[in-house]
Every structure is written in C-alpha cells, then in structure tokens.
C-alpha cells in the first residue's frame with residue numbers, strides 16, 4: 382500500500398502560541414502519547430529566543446524528559462547556531478531551519494532578510510551534518526503573506542531551491558496563514574518541484590480558511606507524500622495575526638485512510654490524544670474527525 386509520512390507539529394507549532402504557559406509535563410505527555418499513536422516524526426521543541434517565544438523556553442527539558450520510543454524521530458526548530466548547540470545537547474534527532482518566501486514575514490519572524498537567513502543557516506547545516514543529523518528547511522508564506530498578500534510561485538521555488546542546495550534534506554512548504562486554495566497549491570508545487578525533488582517536499586498547511594484538506598488532496602494528487610499536521614488542529618503563528626493552527630492530524634489521517642494510503646497511525650488513539658490535549662489546554666477541539674468520532678459506527 383502506498384504510504385504518507387506524517388510529521389506531527391502539535392508539541393511545537395501547536396503549542397508555541399498558547400497564551401498561558403503549558404506545563405512541561407503536559408508537553409512531555411503530549412509527545413509520548415503521539416508516539417504511542419504510531420506517529421514516527423514529532424517536532425517536539427523549539428530552540429528560539431525565549432524573549433520572542435516564551436512558550437518554547439523549556440525545549441531542553443521537554444526533549445530530555447520524554448521516554449523515547451524506538452523508531453521515532455524527535456525534532457526541533459533551530460534558527461541559528463546558538464539554538465542548534467542547545468538542541469544537540471538536549472538530544473534532538475533532527476533539526477529544522479526556517480525562513481520565508483516573503484521578506485516582510487522573514488523580518489518579523491526571525492529578524493533578518495531571506496538572504497541573511499540563508500547565510501545564518503550555512504554553519505547550522507554544517508554542524509548538524511558533522512553530528513549526523515538530518516536537517517529540514519521550512520519556507521513560510523508559500524501561498525500568501527500577512528503583510529505582502531499573494532506570493533509568486535517563482536519566489537517560493539527560489540527560496541526552497543536555495544535551502545535544498547544549502548543541504549537541507551527535506552523542504553516543508555508552509556501556508557502560514559491558510560489562505561491557499563487547491564489551484565494555487567498546485568501552481569506553487571509545480572514551480573518548486575523544478576528546484577527540489579518531489580520526494581523531498583512536505584506540505585505544511587494551516588487551516589485558517591478551511592482549505593487545508595482540499596489543498597492537501599490537490600498536492601497528494603501531484604504525488605507529494607509528506608504531510609505536516611497538528612493534533613486537534615492546535616496552533617497558530619506568533620507572527621501571523623489571526624492565523625489558526627495546522628490542519629488537524631486526525632482529519633488528515635481520516636482522509637488518507639479513506640484514500641487507501643497508509644500512515645501507521647492508530648486513529649482511535651489519536652482522537653483520544655486530541656481530546657486529552659484540548660482538555661488540558663481548555664480549548665475547543667479543532668479536529669472535525671475528533672469531534673465526530675464517537676457518533677458513527679463505520680470508521681476506516
């Protein structure tokens with residue numbers, strides 16, 4: 382059976398914008414539960430400035446506190462060498478650098494231009510490689526920017542190609558504010574795959590306008606097989622006002638299983654994990670599948 386690799390964003394993208402501090406033991410509990418559901422790639426922490434994103438300040442404690450499961454990759458965001466060194470000390474299995482297709486977003490998110498971000502990443506990639514770590518590269522605002530509006534597919538392709546040539550193993554394409562639609566997603570992917578092999582591309586779609594599943598279906602039809610998602614649809618970006626979370630992992634798994642695509646994820650367990658974390662955060666569950674799960678007897 383054809384499979385899709387899911388990269389779980391809940392503990393990082395999902396929690397980074399929570400207004401109240403989420404206790405470290407809850408973050409650890411979330412990562413462990415997600416691994417128990419069968420998710421094999423979990424972005425567990427972020428080593429960014431605690432002044433910029435205070436919620437992620439305990440990333441080291443999270444990474445060192447989890448009971449690791451064999452075969453699971455626990456990754457972390459590392460915007461610079463300073464972040465990478467802490468991530469290495471905490472035992473991250475994989476790290477990720479992040480930039481954007483739009484200058485304004487890059488400046489607000491990581492306080493530098495796109496060109497400067499790529500310069501910053503060069504030593505990060507070098508050290509990560511020396512330590513045998515895979516590196517992911519994120520491109521934000523691939524289907525729209527909160528400050529610049531529409532983004533040309535060629536601009537996304539340029540930045541994705543630059544990250545790939547710098548040595549990133551995989552490029553994740555972020556619809557940060559969820560304004561994309563399937564036609565735009567296909568046009569963007571068609572441009573990017575001229576620069577980066579399709580097998581190295583991931584879709585990282587937020588669901589602000591309710592388009593994420595449609596956009597995912599469109600890129601799946603183009604052959605893309607790596608998807609980022611967040612349990613219970615947790616999340617939002619601190620530098621994209623009003624943007625909601627990533628598409629909910631439960632909804633993506635329901636879609637993929639319905640298409641006959643394997644994920645290795647136990648959906649029933651995932652639904653319970655989504656409910657558990659929503660309860661812990663006092664949040665409404667952002668997964669439609671999570672909300673509907675007990676109402677029907679026929680499940681894929």
Ligand SMILES: CC(C)(COP(=O)([O-])OP(=O)([O-])OC[C@H]1O[C@@H](n2cnc3c(N)ncnc32)[C@H](O)[C@@H]1OP(=O)([O-])[O-])[C@@H](O)C(=O)NCCC(=O)NCCSC(=O)C[C@@](C)(O)CC(=O)[O-]
Nearest residue numbers: 428429430433460463464479490491492519521522555557
């Ligand atoms: C990138 C920086 C650090 C530049 O921040 P800066 O202020 O330009 O950096 P700096 O090098 O001038 O350092 C200033 C201070 O920050 C400290 N610092 C510097 N680096 C680190 C570090 N790694 N860890 C801890 N502390 C750090 C450094 O030590 C210093 O401390 P001071 O001497 O003033 O006390 C900052 O802008 C930052 O942390 N930004 C946060 C960005 C962020 O986390 N955004 C959300 C994640 S990205 C995202 O969600 C999008 C994505 C990936 O999901 C895809 C999508 O959906 O589009």
